[in-house]
Amino acid sequence: EPEVTQTPSHQVTQMGQEVILRCVPISNHLYFYWYRQILGQKVEFLVSFYNNEISEKSEIFDDQFSVERPDGSNFTLKIRSTKLEDSAMYFCASRPGGNSPLHFGNGTRLTVT
Amino acid sequence: AQSVTQLGSHVSVSEGALVLLRCNYSSSVPPYLFWYVQYPNQGLQLLLKYTTGATLVKGINGFEAEFKKSETSFHLTKPSAHMSDAAEYFCAVRGYTGTASKLTFGTGTRLQVTL
Numbered sequence: 001e002p003e004v005t006q007t008p009s010h011q012v013t014q015m016g017q018e019v020i021l022r023c024v025p026i027s028n029h030l031y032f033y034w035y036r037q038i039l040g041q042k043v044e045f046l047v048s049f050y051n052n053e054i055s056e057k058s059e060i061f062d063d064q065f066s067v068e069r070p071d072g073s074n075f076t077l078k079i080r081s082t083k084l085e086d087s088a089m090y091f092c093a094s095r096p097g098g099n100s101p102l103h104f105g106n107g108t109r110l111t112v113t
Numbered sequence: 114a115q116s117v118t119q120l121g122s123h124v125s126v127s128e129g130a131l132v133l134l135r136c137n138y139s140s141s142v143p144p145y146l147f148w149y150v151q152y153p154n155q156g157l158q159l160l161l162k163y164t165t166g167a168t169l170v171k172g173i174n175g176f177e178a179e180f181k182k183s184e185t186s187f188h189l190t191k192p193s194a195h196m197s198d199a200a201e202y203f204c205a206v207r208g209y210t211g212t213a214s215k216l217t218f219g220t221g222t223r224l225q226v227t228l
Binding site for chain 2: 033042044048056101
């Protein structure tokens with residue numbers, strides 16, 4: 001069964017550095033999402049992406065964050081200048097459309113030191 | 114806007130006992146409802162979903178949930194718990210607006226299964 005893949009599985013970075021989290025959604029899917037889960041807390045919506053533009057973003061998704069779908073295959077989340085509080089598990093998700101559910105990747109654990 | 118409330122952050126049951134994980138939702142439009150399971154150090158796996166039609170939906174691993182509009186609930190049940198069911202369970206709601214509408218999660222319920 002096709003799945004959403006995320007790389008790397010774990011990334012450690014220093015405060016102030018830029019990170020790019022990578023995702024390959026399922027190939028025929030049209031809607032793409034990033035969520036995050038701070039340790040021990042709920043899964044929080046960051047951003048949704050459709051038709052090559054952001055559809056919706058949360059308050060968390062400030063100017064430090066950006067998303068791209070550079071080549072029709074990858075879907076990336078960039079954090080420009082990481083803060084300690086950005087440490088979390090970041091999940092990518094995609095879905096084909098209609099009333100279909102989201103399919104999630106296994107996540108990237110980001111640790112900011 | 115949508116929101117989800119999961120009553121009980123931790124639930125412990127004996128192996129073979131009934132599992133009941135509670136979820137109540139709030140939605141300004143007809144909701145789509147989902148249960149996801151997260152095993153340690155893994156991603157979110159879809160257990161089951163309700164979109165339209167039959168209000169009792171069956172999912173993987175013997176789980177099922179019933180959409181009750183009058184109670185704004187979507188509780189998850191399993192008749193007989195197994196040790197392998199130990200995980201975190203998230204209820205989620207999405208309101209269909211015709212666009213890339215987001216999924217809103219509850220805070221999760223950690224299910225512990227004891228011998």
